[in-house]
Amino acid sequence: MIRTMFSSVILFCALGIHAQDLKVIQLNVPDKTRGSAVMKALSDRQSAREYATKSLQPQDLSDLLWAANGVNRADGKRTAPSCRDFQDVEVYVILPEGAYLYDARAHALNPISAGDYRGAVAGSGQDFAKTAPLSIVLVADMTKYGNMSEGSKLMAAVDVGIVCQNINVACAGLGLATVPRASMNQAALKTALKLTDKHLLLMNNPIGYPKK
Numbered sequence: 001m002i003r004t005m006f007s008s009v010i011l012f013c014a015l016g017i018h019a020q021d022l023k024v025i026q027l028n029v030p031d032k033t034r035g036s037a038v039m040k041a042l043s044d045r046q047s048a049r050e051y052a053t054k055s056l057q058p059q060d061l062s063d064l065l066w067a068a069n070g071v072n073r074a075d076g077k078r079t080a081p082s083c084r085d086f087q088d089v090e091v092y093v094i095l096p097e098g099a100y101l102y103d104a105r106a107h108a109l110n111p112i113s114a115g116d117y118r119g120a121v122a123g124s125g126q127d128f129a130k131t132a133p134l135s136i137v138l139v140a141d142m143t144k145y146g147n148m149s150e151g152s153k154l155m156a157a158v159d160v161g162i163v164c165q166n167i168n169v170a171c172a173g174l175g176l177a178t179v180p181r182a183s184m185n186q187a188a189l190k191t192a193l194k195l196t197d198k199h200l201l202l203m204n205n206p207i208g209y210p211k212k
């Protein structure tokens, strides 16, 4: 894993790609009418640990992120409820070329770091996660709670779990394969995503089209 990450760093240095070279990805307008009905999506939901290598189509990426934790009301509230409407869940998107943070209001992906961090998402012993063309990493921003008490961490974990389930159900409805995961290389992701001690890295979802 370390060798893979090291190779990625060398490759990106050799190519001269840095975070400032990555562009904001403005997402398509979400199509809120598509997809299966909720009952069908729940019926289809299951963990999948094999993925086709094909990248996600722009509309699928847009719709998935909006479903995960997008803005669904004029007052800025989200598809996922959150404790006291703290909106503490940050949705990071790991693509082969870099890590991005989902800006729900702008419905865009803002670059954070250049490089392939899918190995950091995989962690040790679950190499299948590296084969997904995209991963979502869910982080609780504890500054929204104003403290790191056990009670606040528990509520933040619930908030993350709700966004994670939005992802699981949206994937089922949109014909995508995923698995919710707690395993990951926390230290490597903390660096890649430029997180502080006030962030909790809680879950991730490798995502791709189902392997035929």
Ligand SMILES: Cc1cc2nc3c(=O)[nH]c(=O)nc-3n(C[C@H](O)[C@H](O)[C@H](O)COP(=O)(O)O)c2cc1C
Binding pocket: 045, 046, 047, 048, 049, 126, 179, 180, 181, 182, 183
């Ligand atoms: C909190 C949580 C953590 C999980 N962590 C992992 C993980 O690290 N690796 C993995 O392969 N699956 C992980 N899973 C997926 C479960 O193994 C899976 O949901 C369970 O076996 C039931 O299968 P199903 O999702 O197909 O119903 C996790 C699920 C949850 C809810």
